[in-house]
Amino acid sequence: xxxxxxxxxxxxxxxxxxxxxxxxxxxxxxxxxxxxxxxxxxxxxxxxxxxxxxxxxxxxxxxxxxxxxxxxxxxxxxxxxxxxxxxxxxxxxxxxxxxxxxxxxxxxxxxxxxxxxxxxxxxxxxxxxxxxxxxxxxxxxxxxxxxxxxxxxxxxxxxxxxxxxxxxxxxxxxxxxxxxxxxxxxxxxxxxxxxxxxxxxx
Numbered sequence: 001x002x003x004x005x006x007x008x009x010x011x012x013x014x015x016x017x018x019x020x021x022x023x024x025x026x027x028x029x030x031x032x033x034x035x036x037x038x039x040x041x042x043x044x045x046x047x048x049x050x051x052x053x054x055x056x057x058x059x060x061x062x063x064x065x066x067x068x069x070x071x072x073x074x075x076x077x078x079x080x081x082x083x084x085x086x087x088x089x090x091x092x093x094x095x096x097x098x099x100x101x102x103x104x105x106x107x108x109x110x111x112x113x114x115x116x117x118x119x120x121x122x123x124x125x126x127x128x129x130x131x132x133x134x135x136x137x138x139x140x141x142x143x144x145x146x147x148x149x150x151x152x153x154x155x156x157x158x159x160x161x162x163x164x165x166x167x168x169x170x171x172x173x174x175x176x177x178x179x180x181x182x183x184x185x186x187x188x189x190x191x192x193x194x195x196x197x198x199x200x201x202x
Contacts, residue, residue, distance in 0.1 A: 036105045036140045036147070036189075040090065043187035053192060055092030055099060087124045088135075094192060095200060098133035100125065105140045111168035112139055114159060122159050125152040134199050138181070138191060139174060149194045150178035 037057070047053040066079035088102040102125075104116045117137075128135040135152035154177045158169045179194045196202040 036103050036138070036142075037089075039188040040103055040138065040191075043189045043191070044090070044092075046187040047192065053092060053094040053099070055090055055094065057090050058087065088121055094134075094195060097199070098128070098131075099135075099195070100128045100133055101136045101138060103138045103140075105142045107141075107143050108168070109141060109143055109171070111170050112141075112174060113168045114162060114166065117155070117159065122156055126156060129153065134195065136198075138189070139178070141171065145183070147181040147183070147189055148174050148178040149181055149191055149198070150174055151198065154178070 041057055044053075044055045044057070047055060064077055064079075066077070068076045068078050070076060088100055090103065091098070091100045093099065102117070102121055104112070106112050106116065125135040129152055137150050137152065137155050138147060139150060140147045154173075155169075158166060158173070179198065181189055181191055181194055184190050
């Protein structure tokens with residue numbers, strides 16, 4: 001096991017992520033307790049396999065600080081740090097458009113804390129939309145098991161309003177400006193259906 005140092009400075013025992021294997025023809029969704037990331041990764045596998053879209057999770061940048069060479073032909077990573085990602089979680093192509101989004105979860109029932117986001121992510125989404133790409137966030141209220149897709153323009157507006165004391169996005173605002181993504185079986189989170197409504201008028 002390789003010690004992985006997280007941005008908060010705490011060490012945890014973990015193995016580095018392995019490369020994703022080729023999606024199987026039938027994707028199992030037996031585990032209903034999956035995280036938002038796991039649900040999205042499975043959904044993206046389905047999209048790729050069926051030719052609907054090419055969207056992947058960006059790898060988490062890792063800084064290696066200690067490597068040992070027990071054999072001349074092999075290297076063992078003894079210590080590494082997860083670095084703060086510089087952009088968002090997911091990107092790819094759908095219907096000829098560049099797609100870029102962040103995915104977040106919260107146990108709050110009435111609002112979504114803005115502290116879940118970072119300034120560089122907001123700036124990144126602003127740049128994507130300025131160049132004609134599609135940028136949004138997928139938000140899960142885990143306690144309520146509700147998932148919403150919110151266009152980046154609304155997140156940016158709420159983010160900029162922090163100077164007036166705003167610390168979170170009220171759930172009522174997310175319900176008004178966003179779209180509820182109904183849970184499914186395959187794919188588990190069919191967010192492309194929402195993209196069709198929001199950006200392609202389908």
